[in-house]
Amino acid sequence: MPEWTAEFVVGERLARRLLAEQFPELEPARLELLGEGWDNTAWLVDGALVFRFPRREIAVAGVRREIALLPALAPLLPLPVPVPHFVGRPSHAFPWPFFGGPVVPGIELARAELDEEQRSLLARPLAEFLRALHSADVAVDLPVDPIDRAEMPRRVARTRARLDELGGVPPEAEPVLEQALELPPPAYTAVVHGDLHLRHVLVDEGRLSGVIDWGDACRSDPAVDLVPVWCALSPGSRSEFFSVYGAVEEPALVRARVLSLFLCAVLAIHARAEGLADVERESLAVSSGR
Numbered sequence: 001m002p003e004w005t006a007e008f009v010v011g012e013r014l015a016r017r018l019l020a021e022q023f024p025e026l027e028p029a030r031l032e033l034l035g036e037g038w039d040n041t042a043w044l045v046d047g048a049l050v051f052r053f054p055r056r057e058i059a060v061a062g063v064r065r066e067i068a069l070l071p072a073l074a075p076l077l078p079l080p081v082p083v084p085h086f087v088g089r090p091s092h093a094f095p096w097p098f099f100g101g102p103v104v105p106g107i108e109l110a111r112a113e114l115d116e117e118q119r120s121l122l123a124r125p126l127a128e129f130l131r132a133l134h135s136a137d138v139a140v141d142l143p144v145d146p147i148d149r150a151e152m153p154r155r156v157a158r159t160r161a162r163l164d165e166l167g168g169v170p171p172e173a174e175p176v177l178e179q180a181l182e183l184p185p186p187a188y189t190a191v192v193h194g195d196l197h198l199r200h201v202l203v204d205e206g207r208l209s210g211v212i213d214w215g216d217a218c219r220s221d222p223a224v225d226l227v228p229v230w231c232a233l234s235p236g237s238r239s240e241f242f243s244v245y246g247a248v249e250e251p252a253l254v255r256a257r258v259l260s261l262f263l264c265a266v267l268a269i270h271a272r273a274e275g276l277a278d279v280e281r282e283s284l285a286v287s288s289g290r
Contacts, residue, residue, distance in 0.1 A: 002273060004038040006055035010094065015043045015051065018098070022088050037199070038270070039215060044103065050082065051100035060096045062215025065142070067099055069217055072138045073191070079129050080104045080210040106202030106209035109232055110267065110279045118206040120237035125208040126201075126228055127244035134190040134222045142191065143218045149194060150186035150221040155258055162265035166284070173261055180258045183251045186221035194218050196225045197263040198282055201232060223248070226256035231264055 010018070012031050019026055026045065034042040039059030040052040054060050067084050074083045084099035114122075148154050156177050163169045169177065193200070194216030202210040226248070229241055242248060264283040271280035 002270075004056075004270060006036075006041075007057060008095070009036075009055060010041050010043070010053035010098075012043070014093065015053070018053075018088060018091075018094055019045070019051070021091065021093065023086050023100075026086075037213065040213070045100065048103060049086070049100050050103050051086070051088075051098060052082075053094070053098045054096045057096070059215060062217075063097055063099065065217055066214045067097065069138065069140045069142065070214060072140055073133075073136060076136045076138070077129060077132050077211075079125065079208060081214065082212055104202060104210035104212055106204035108199045108279075109201040109203050109228075110198035110282045112203045112206070113278070114203065114206060116234045116236075119232065119234040120240075121206065122203070122208050122228075123233050123237035123241040124244050126233070127241045129208070129211065130222075130225055131245050133193065133225070136191050138191060144188050145186070145218055145220040145224075147216070149216075149224045149259060150188070150255060152180040152183050152186075152255065152258065155262060156180050159258055159262040159265065162262060162269065165269055166265055176254060176257050176261070180254050183254060186223070186255065188219050188221060190219065190222045192218060192220045192222060192225045194220065194224060195263075196227050197267060198228075198231055199267065199279065201228055221252065221255065223252035223255040224259060226252065227260045227263055230257050230260035 015031055016028070019028060028045045030046050032044040034044040034050060036055070039054060039056055039062065041055055042050055042052045044050055054063050066082070067087055070081060070083055074081050082104055083101045085102065086100040088098040090096055159177060160169055163173070193211065193214060195213065196211070200211060200213045201208070202212060229238055233241060268280050268283035271283060
């Protein structure tokens, strides 16, 4: 059974019931299935609100974290993020919390089919966003790297395993993985998104428009959020990113490169199983050593 298999799926009938019971003032006329990820099912309500319902119990802690963090964090960021305006409580109809808020505009970067010039235009706004996030001061209790994203011995082993599922470690990636094993311990100094990959960065008409899915937000090494530098930007625009974000030492660059390989391999495996050809194609370009 795939690890992303849902334990509880909220279909349209149940979504309407939950909204009617807990938010009768909405009276939605139209519900559209916006997406189903590993952890959440998202419903678009009258084209204006997005409600996200956990699919697995393991995701519930992340939903609670989003509900606590995002209202405090959103005003500090230069791009839209989900803001829980409606917080649903567990009930006899659905055992977990859920939330809804205004739509974050755009489509997943993994599905946007940007050319190199468009990718280069992402460098500055992405740097501005991450600089603001990593300097954010929020009075919210966040866990410290709960899934060891910044811990390279564990992450390298998991990256090799995922790449093996796709046919093996690309020759270009081998030196990076070996170098990562020699890194010093990470610093846990910043508020981070924690899972910043090609499906969680949104673009609208080729421009960066928002960042979604904050269930892995935590305090960790800022390097864990530099994944898009490797998987989203054109190589020629990385220098512009760092001129805006600030200088980053070599260990952080290596950590980010390993995480980029890992996350894109995971995305490719999931996309292949679920028939998401565009996501698979984009992810494979990175996990194969782009």
